[in-house]
Amino acid sequence: MTQTILDKIKAYKLEEVAADKAAKPMSEVEAEARAASPVRPFAQALFEAAKTGYGLISEVKKASPSKGLIREDFHPATLAQAYERGGATCLSVLTDTPSFQGAKSFLTEARSATNMPALRKDFMYDPYQVAEARALGADCILIIMASVSDTLAAELEDAAFGWGMDALIEVHDGEELERALKLKSPLIGVNNRNLKTFETSLDTTRVLSNNVPDGRFLISESGLNTPADLADMAQYGARAFLIGESLMRQEDVEAATRTLLADPVPA
Numbered sequence: 001m002t003q004t005i006l007d008k009i010k011a012y013k014l015e016e017v018a019a020d021k022a023a024k025p026m027s028e029v030e031a032e033a034r035a036a037s038p039v040r041p042f043a044q045a046l047f048e049a050a051k052t053g054y055g056l057i058s059e060v061k062k063a064s065p066s067k068g069l070i071r072e073d074f075h076p077a078t079l080a081q082a083y084e085r086g087g088a089t090c091l092s093v094l095t096d097t098p099s100f101q102g103a104k105s106f107l108t109e110a111r112s113a114t115n116m117p118a119l120r121k122d123f124m125y126d127p128y129q130v131a132e133a134r135a136l137g138a139d140c141i142l143i144i145m146a147s148v149s150d151t152l153a154a155e156l157e158d159a160a161f162g163w164g165m166d167a168l169i170e171v172h173d174g175e176e177l178e179r180a181l182k183l184k185s186p187l188i189g190v191n192n193r194n195l196k197t198f199e200t201s202l203d204t205t206r207v208l209s210n211n212v213p214d215g216r217f218l219i220s221e222s223g224l225n226t227p228a229d230l231a232d233m234a235q236y237g238a239r240a241f242l243i244g245e246s247l248m249r250q251e252d253v254e255a256a257t258r259t260l261l262a263d264p265v266p267a
């Protein structure tokens with residue numbers, strides 16, 4: 001079988017985690033997590049925002065494997081503040097370095113410059129990374145069903161809940177969605193980008209929305225550019241969105257965020 005980009009990421013991430021553990025044992029990370037800035041309610045903030053408008057998870061994203069460098073002028077704290085002033089609900093901060101030019105410090109910097117809850121956007125394979133997320137200040141972690149077993153997904157979710165964090169469960173097809181629904185988290189992220197091929201299609205949300213039951217909260221992720229895209233996805237039940245690139249490409253991130261959220265279709 002050919003190796004996908006996701007397989008490659010997993011391989012280096014497991015090595016990275018092993019090296020991190022050797023440098024700083026779990027007990028130390030746990031102590032840092034206990035001393036970290038208190039958890040901000042991530043899911044709750046999205047539910048609230050979705051009652052009257054859209055929930056927006058705004059992503060601090062410097063580069064991606066498919067697009068290379070997205071934004072030259074990149075200061076996580078400044079960008080996070082622009083998102084907040086523009087009306088975003090939550091932050092997502094890429095902490096992966098090899099593929100996304102992110103950094104763990106970006107998460108702490110961005111979050112502490114705002115009052116928004118923050119998602120650690122990374123590829124999670126070990127409860128060590130979950131404790132580390134909390135130590136960095138994260139309020140939510142990402143669980144990518146395409147890249148983990150059911151057992152590991154449940155273990156990561158339990159670890160997140162144990163720290164008082166939320167978990168965003170990411171799916172890209174019907175099989176992954178079915179597996180996601182065996183977990184407890186209400187936050188279901190449908191990624192319009194296939195992480196194995198990097199192709200993006202909003203049909204992913206359109207199709208999978210049919211199988212997201214009441215009681216789960218649908219978040220449409222990736223490839224969203226315009227208010228019309230959001231209105232389109234909202235018709236399929238998505239009241240919250242995870243957006244990076246299209247906002248990161250704007251000179252005035254605050255104004256672009258405000259424009260995107262200006263005219264929500266009624267809930």
Ligand SMILES: O=P(O)(O)OC[C@@H](O)[C@@H](O)c1c[nH]c2ccccc12
Nearest residue numbers: 191221222223224242243244245246
């Ligand atoms: O930049 P975009 O197309 O607006 O997408 C944001 C976000 O959905 C995307 O960065 C993403 C979704 N799931 C991921 C998993 C890993 C890394 C990145 C991602």
